[in-house]
Amino acid sequence: MIRYWSYLDYYDQQREELLRRLDEVLASGRLILGPEVERFEKSLAAHCGARWGIGVNSGTDALFLALKSLGLGAGDEVITVANTAVPTVAAIRATGATPVFVDVEEETYLMDVGRIGERLSARTRCLLPVHLFGQAVDMATLTGFAAQRKLAVVEDCAQACGATCHGKRVGSFGDVGTFSFYPTKILGAFGDAGMAVTSREDLAAKLRRLRFYGMDREYYAEEEGYNSRLDEIQAALLNLRLAELDEAVARRRRIARLYDEALAGVGDVGLPATRPGRDHQYYVYTIRTSLRDHLARHLEERGIETKVNYPVPVHLMRGYAFLGRRVGDLPVTERLAGTILSLPLYPEMPLDQAAVVAEAVRAFFGAE
Numbered sequence: 001m002i003r004y005w006s007y008l009d010y011y012d013q014q015r016e017e018l019l020r021r022l023d024e025v026l027a028s029g030r031l032i033l034g035p036e037v038e039r040f041e042k043s044l045a046a047h048c049g050a051r052w053g054i055g056v057n058s059g060t061d062a063l064f065l066a067l068k069s070l071g072l073g074a075g076d077e078v079i080t081v082a083n084t085a086v087p088t089v090a091a092i093r094a095t096g097a098t099p100v101f102v103d104v105e106e107e108t109y110l111m112d113v114g115r116i117g118e119r120l121s122a123r124t125r126c127l128l129p130v131h132l133f134g135q136a137v138d139m140a141t142l143t144g145f146a147a148q149r150k151l152a153v154v155e156d157c158a159q160a161c162g163a164t165c166h167g168k169r170v171g172s173f174g175d176v177g178t179f180s181f182y183p184t185k186i187l188g189a190f191g192d193a194g195m196a197v198t199s200r201e202d203l204a205a206k207l208r209r210l211r212f213y214g215m216d217r218e219y220y221a222e223e224e225g226y227n228s229r230l231d232e233i234q235a236a237l238l239n240l241r242l243a244e245l246d247e248a249v250a251r252r253r254r255i256a257r258l259y260d261e262a263l264a265g266v267g268d269v270g271l272p273a274t275r276p277g278r279d280h281q282y283y284v285y286t287i288r289t290s291l292r293d294h295l296a297r298h299l300e301e302r303g304i305e306t307k308v309n310y311p312v313p314v315h316l317m318r319g320y321a322f323l324g325r326r327v328g329d330l331p332v333t334e335r336l337a338g339t340i341l342s343l344p345l346y347p348e349m350p351l352d353q354a355a356v357v358a359e360a361v362r363a364f365f366g367a368e
């Protein structure tokens with residue numbers, strides 16, 4: 001059995017250190033929003049080149065609170081993509097704002113920034129690029145466009161912690177960058193966790209209030225807020241994992257290189273492209289083929305797990321039918337949903353297992 005993703009090999013390797021840090025937190029007497037959270041907020045903000053980090057409960061909350069901190073709500077439009085995880089859209093809707101979808105590029109699966117202009121209206125307030133699968137959106141073009149039209153920018157960095165665009169890390173381009181530390185993510189916790197980063201002092205203060213019932217001081221709400229805190233246990237384990245991030249990404253890249261080399265020119269397989277001036281963290285390794293469902297079955301029969309990220313674009317899901325979008329609105333996004341397949345990839349995955357996966361794909365297409 002070759003698993004698509006697992007943290008158990010990591011747990012095997014780091015069990016002692018993880019348990020030591022867990023014990024330290026439990027013995028400290030401080031469980032929520034304490035020194036480990038502060039350390040993690042400072043470290044992650046520094047890591048991505050932003051001034052402040054605000055730890056919250058999840059990536060979805062980080063997005064929701066980021067949009068709230070910018071004052072977005074009913075009547076406002078936020079331009080994003082439908083080729084994303086549902087939470088991107090759920091967070092926009094939670095503020096009352098309306099998501100407006102722009103199509104993506106076929107070979108990178110990322111927002112086609114050249115088409116943002118087509119979706120602008122008098123109500124557009126914010127651009128919300130998603131750094132999907134581990135690669136940054138073309139942020140030079142996007143932020144230039146936003147500045148010209150005085151639009152806010154919130155980056156969904158949930159899948160691309162550490163990815164760069166012309167040497168600058170994701171999370172440092174927009175007004176706010178948001179991260180998820182859901183266990184499968186590039187920087188994964190052992191439960192739910194998230195963070196918003198910003199270099200704007202006003203937004204940092206506002207985000208800190210919003211995550212804690214709107215309070216700056218005990219038992220007094222300065223404004224209407226929420227409850228979205230980060231706990232010390234998750235932060236302590238994330239501090240360890242952040243220190244190991246570069247090494248983990250290097251291992252992801254080694255597996256991706258193996259797939260790149262083994263699958264180039266095989267059948268009608270399209271490989272994930274990396275654009276010049278950007279790097280790829282390979283949160284997932286996603287290929288394209290017209291025989292996707294057959295290939296997935298072929299691999300499953302050989303004990304190889306795969307996934308489709310994502311089988312249905314958000315604008316065509318029943319839960320978002322009220323937005324009134326139709327088949328044909330986003331041709332590239334819709335075509336990709338039928339052809340993409342993500343292969344097994346996680347940092348501790350043995351290279352010989354990746355070789356078995358690549359060989360099984362080659363065999364399916366009859367490659368020698």
Ligand SMILES: *Cc1c(COP(=O)(O)O)cnc(C)c1O
Pocket residue numbers: 058059060061084085087088130156158159179180181182192193194
């Ligand atoms: C995982 C993810 C989120 C949501 O993060 P949670 O921590 O699960 O709430 C948001 N956007 C994208 C692109 C994601 O992959």
